[in-house]
Amino acid sequence: MSSSSFLAEIGVYLSQDDKDLSVRDSEVPIRATALRGFATLVDELGGSGPELLSACGLDERTVAGQDTFVSVGIVERLLEGAASRLAVPDFGLRMAAQQDLDFMGPVAVAIENSRTIGEALECARRYLFVHSPALSLEPIADPLDNPEMIGLRYRLGSSPQSIDYGIAIVHRIFLLINGAVPYGLRTVQLPHPPLAPEAAYRDFFAAPVTFGSTSAVLRVPRQLLAAPVSGGNDLLRDMAIDYLETHFGHKGLPVSDLVAEIVADQLGFATPDLSKVSRLLKLHPRTLQRILSAEGTSFNHIVDEIRQDQTLKLITTTQLSFSQIATRVGMHEQSSFTRAVRRWFKTSPSQLRRRPDEG
Structure with a gap:
């Protein structure tokens, strides 16, 4: 089963508005741990759990992380798609029965x-x-x-x-x-x-x-x-x-942390956008900007930090080409990516790869 065929099959469960949006930003966020046990249950019912997760851009390591967010839409798509693909109409009940609370x-x-x-x-x-x-x-x-x-x-x-x-x-x-x-x-x-x-x-x-x-x-x-x-x-x-x-608590809700998780999840699939993230959090963009400002940061600063962290990891731990890395961090122009690397690390991408310990 290909990723495209699985996504096409479960697309019937989306509203037309949602079908016009990216799979990763069509709903509000939820911790990926909601999908713990999903792959195991699918395997037990005769399917391939890792394959279904992969079709939505996930893997079992992502699902295991307490600090990883996905969209509610992805959870819905996976549950509905698995129930349909496996012909198990009580899949949601079975998922709950084996879930570790x-x-x-x-x-x-x-x-x-x-x-x-x-x-x-x-x-x-x-x-x-x-x-x-x-x-x-x-x-x-x-x-x-x-x-x-x-x-x-x-x-x-x-x-x-x-x-x-x-x-x-x-x-x-x-x-x-x-x-x-x-x-x-x-x-x-x-x-x-x-x-x-x-x-x-x-x-x-x-x-x-x-x-x-x-x-x-x-x-x-x-x-x-x-x-x-x-x-x-x-x-x-x-x-x-x-x-x-x-x-x-209401006095210290780390909205900036949640925004960072959402931005990290979107990089490579969509350009980080304040209005999209605001919609995910059910906040007006100006309200979100004010909250982030009160926490001593800004949306653009969060995006820049996430890009910097992911760029360093991809350059020093993979052999992906610099154009591939640029795309993965949401920078589709090679020149912009090179300038950003020089600003962050005071060196070029190729020099950073040769000297990872100094990055």
Whole structure:
């Protein structure tokens, strides 16, 4: 299966607007760890996981990295494409069933070590943006107006397989923090038609599932919020919260780090563009510029630093031609690339390659 044929096949899941955009910038960012286990599951089902990842410009090392971002669109394309290619309509549920919940890093630690399930939900509501700015889990009034029930509404992306995957992960988290026993799930509401036989959904959630709702919701007893978390550890929770507040609290959100990750991901596929990155982060370009300025940097400075770092690595650790390297760092004119290398390293590309230790 070629990359082009796989991308063409999964293109049917994109809106027309998304089809006009690069695969890598059509959606908001999410940490690549959301795809941990994808390749293994595809292999077990008779496909080639590494090949499907490669078709979207990824590999298993990229997926393993906590600090690597991809677009939500790529995750959706891979889940939908794998389900279609392998003829496995419950692929999203299977992906959730084998996923290691540690893929959420310190957010998972904070959730798993909360004192009560309500506190765990609050951790998720407050910190899931660390995994993706588009991800949210929030309590809402019961969609069926039962005062003894509440809804836990999950949001991320719009493809059916990714919705199944996400809400199934939430279900597994609540099972985990409730001691791996049923937590009172009454019903599950999904916004799309059933992708697999309804029995597959009932077996996974151990509860009735309805389809065609306005959003993805788990309906649970209101009293669940007061239930203690099984096996929670106050010290681990406090350490995780301290880390999240220090690195991602509202006073110190490292937007520049996230911008750098997005720019690094785009180089070689698209010219880094402030408006595109702003759209990925759901910010107005001027707002993003002000945030970066407050953090002591600028969009152009971040792009320049990323290009410098990648150029040094490619020149000193590969035998790619300088024109190939220029293209990979988003500089399509050889003269511009040569001038940039001289500005960064006070030498020419060829001299830098001959003397890497001095670079």
